[in-house]
Amino acid sequence: MVFRVGLAGRSGLWRATLALALFMLWHPAQVWLGLPMAQPAFLAPGFLIIAAALGLTCTLAWRMTGSVWPAVVIHWLTVVGWKALLGG
Numbered sequence: 854m855v856f857r858v859g860l861a862g863r864s865g866l867w868r869a870t871l872a873l874a875l876f877m878l879w880h881p882a883q884v885w886l887g888l889p890m891a892q893p894a895f896l897a898p899g900f901l902i903i904a905a906a907l908g909l910t911c912t913l914a915w916r917m918t919g920s921v922w923p924a925v926v927i928h929w930l931t932v933v934g935w936k937a938l939l940g941g
Contacts, residue, residue: 869912876908877901907931 880901883891894900911924 864916869916873905873908873912877905880904 880895884893884895907928911927914923914927915921
């Protein structure tokens with residue numbers, strides 16, 4: 854919600870780019886801050902590329918549908934799949 858709705862908004866390339874960059878940086882920041890949901894994988898460049906692709910997908914879903922729910926479902930399914938199938 855913070856990255857898609859609050860930062861990316863419904864229009865504007867710069868807002869979407871800023872939101873995407875902050876979404877990517879939030880993952881390693883969780884590790885650096887010692888937050889309980891953080892995982893060492895959050896520091897891997899490959900993970901950050903995947904996070905960027907997910908962020909872009911969620912932003913496009915939000916902007917194309919006008920509803921945040923498709924982005925929420927996409928993100929949720931990705932995280933659940935990663936954890937359940939790959940041990941994320």
